[in-house]
Amino acid sequence: MNLTARAVLGLALGFTVLLAPEAPAQAQGGPSTVFVDPVIDEPLTQTSPVLGRLVARQRGVVAALTRGPVSEVTVDAGDRVAAGDIILRIALDRISQTRNLSAAQVDLARARVATAKAELELANLELVRLERLRQSAAFSQARYDDQAKAVQTKISEVGEAEAAVAAAIADLRIAEIDVRLAEVRAPYDGVIIERHTQRGAYVNVGDPVVTMINDQDLEVAAEVPSNRIAGLLPGRSVRVSFGPDRTVDAFVRAVIPEENGLTRTRSVRFTPALDELLGNSDQPLAANQSVTVQVPVSTLRNVISVHKDAVIPRGAGNIVFVAEDGKAQPRPVKLGGAVGARFIVLDGLKVGDLTIVRGNERLRPGQDITINSATEAGNAS
Structure with missing residues (x-):
């Protein structure tokens, strides 16, 4: 064989080696490296959005408590007053x-x-x-x-x-x-939203002087479907959104025991943690401002859940591979609804089972596995 023929043959053999598929680890007899995530017991936090609004806990008309001609009105609409500030004076x-x-x-x-x-x-x-x-x-x-x-x-x-x-x-x-x-004073801190009289007018006991609102003492009111009320026990925490990047915790203060016969809803009052938002002068809060309340869909209860990546559809059901004694063992499972990135487990798994969430696509029952110890549950996606 001449030199040219030998060179061509060498190149052909080299390309054959490069293009040959790599033998899988299983064929070579080594264990398959997998990532695991434990089955956990966690509170059911599935929610649905409900539209609500901010309402002031202190709002109303400030009335005259004695009669006489008005000598001075010291405030106008939009003025902020503190409790005890003089609003109006009656001639003495x-x-x-x-x-x-x-x-x-x-x-x-x-x-x-x-x-x-x-x-x-x-x-x-x-x-x-x-x-x-x-x-x-x-x-x-x-x-x-x-x-x-x-x-x-x-x-x-x-x-x-x-x-x-x-x-x-x-x-x-x-x-x-x-x-x-004869000096009408502000009963609480707030803002004057309307003035009802002026200098020279005559007021009797009970006549309106101003309408004011305490914009620093706000709560959330929402009309919640009656089938969701069971999950809103007093003191339960929910999330309330005031817009992009403006979400705070709120707590159920009261469920009003009266149902709207047309909408089948009940009014629920929430006490939000507004300290961070009240000091924001760029986006001030206001009564009747729309908010979104994440209402729990059921009573507070714990459920067993498995990561969604561990679930493999098989026929009409689902299976999950569990890591047991260095081997992958399949388990048929019965699943409920989704909770974030997890599924509720109704049957087939128990708390603490290590389910395989990555590397489970080609596993065989009883196959040897090696668990990647650097994996955390939250990284499986």
Whole structure:
């Protein structure tokens, strides 16, 4: 064979070696390297979105508590006030004079008490004097009886005068309350959203002054389908979304025991953790703002679950390979619904079983395996 023929033959043999398929590890007798994930017992957290809204726990009309002409309104719509800030002042001319009159009535009533007590003392002295004459010829039983009745009358007059003092003091206190209530103050921290009166107007007790809202004390209200209420026990945690990258935890505060007959829903109130969001001036929160509540689909319970990558469809059912004593053993399984990246296990597996989630495509029952110890459950996908 000449040199050229030998060179061609060598190249052909080289290409044959390069193109020949590599023998699988199984054919070579070595164990197959697999990745595993344990069967776990975890809370069922399957949820469905429900539209809700923010509502203020403190919102309403601030009313006048006494009557009179308005001398000053210190706020306007949009102003922020703190609890105790003055919102409106009522002119004090008439109210102050009424208070002074009540104070004078108290002084007058006390003077009448003093007069009645002095007259009672004189009547008692006269009665004592007549009592001393009882053994003398100058004693008159009729006069004595009349004086005794006069003493009782004076005692009653003292009681009436003291009652008049109490009534006058009560009138004075009412007048002082009117003086204090002539300044209408904010009952809580909040924002004025509407003003109902102005300077020069006359207000009576109960007339609206302003409407205000506490935008720092907000909760979530959502109309939840009645078949989902069982999973919303007071105190249960849910997730509430206010938009992209604005999700917070919230807790069930109350389920209102009244069902909407048309929509078959019940109102549920949630207390959200809004500390982070309330301080965001770029995206301030507002009452009636729409939110999305992730409502649990059932009561809180634990379920056994297996990673979805461990499940292999076979015929009309599913199997899972389990790592046991260095070998891959198939298990038929009965599965329930999905929970994230896992399936609920109804039958066939127990907590702690190591299921093969990668490298299970070509496994044979009883095949030797080597577990990749660097794999974690969360990395199997």
